[in-house]
Amino acid sequence: MKIKIVLTLICSTLMLSCFAQQAADSIADKMLVYQLGNGGWPKQLEDKSVVNYGATLTPELLAKIKATKDLHATFDNKATSREVVYLVKAYKKTQNPAYLKAAEKGIDFILEAQYANGGWPQYYPDKALYRSEITYNDDAMINVLDILEDIVTKKNDFDVVNVSYIPKAERAVTKGVDCILKTQVKQNGVLSIWGAQYDKDSLQPAKARNFEPASLSTSESMGITRFLMRFKNPSPQIKAAVTAAYNWFNTYKIAGYRFERGTDPKTKEKSAALVPDQSSMVWARFYDLDKNIPIFGDRDNSIKLKLEELIPERRNGYAWYGSWAQKFIEKDYPKWLATNGK
Structure with missing residues (x-):
């Protein structure tokens, strides 16, 4: 009898433990604490310390x-979009209503921050420096649009969001796509790719930090292109944008190299460089808006034409090249083209 009681207690304890794990998520709980009053999230706190959900919430x-x-x-840096995505998934697992409430407050913030022309700033409501520019940099705007499109299509667990958000998200996505199409850079009447950020009024490519000049930006352009490829039965304008991006990436690929940020075995100093690799193709992060040649921004706001001309800190501290479009060129675009046509 005693054994039976002990076993029952053990089973009950295990069940309660499992229930507790389902009902709460320690990371999600911390996200609730970090959420700002306007519904968004910071990437840094007031003292410039980086948000870290692994840190203990000390006084x-x-x-x-x-x-x-x-x-x-x-x-x-994925702030706000990261939290909304995580909280929606946490709610679906735990059914904790606080997580969904916070996620929807974050969605409200996203919708409020959108400009009338369809773009999103890097920060909202802060307009200092380049923070008010329409920002594709580091996929800021695309991360937001992915959330809104997930709401519309009820994908990636966003089916849990209140249905009243669907028409709002649909309108925001339509405006966002319109902004994307309007900001694709034309060179002598031919569509190319996109810049990393744009003036919010003129919709012209703009600079951000000193080493981030107004330019064509390959990493961000690949994120934009992949977002456009999400749509079933894409419009002729979307098809033209994707095909133009493919043509540009295919034309300006640097085949037979990969980018490495390693240590020089002779000098023991950090040294970023292109190294031969027949299986790889790369693109510079930034290209001149008219000449389509790689450019490299330095701390002093100067633009160099060779990576080696940068000061060591900048040369070794940034992703100046990447294979961002290799899979797109070799596999994804041909597959998309077979389904959608030009």
């Missing part, structure tokens, strides 16, 4: 979070 850290103003709300 000191809680004070820093509380001191962080709404102006820190951003889409940079």
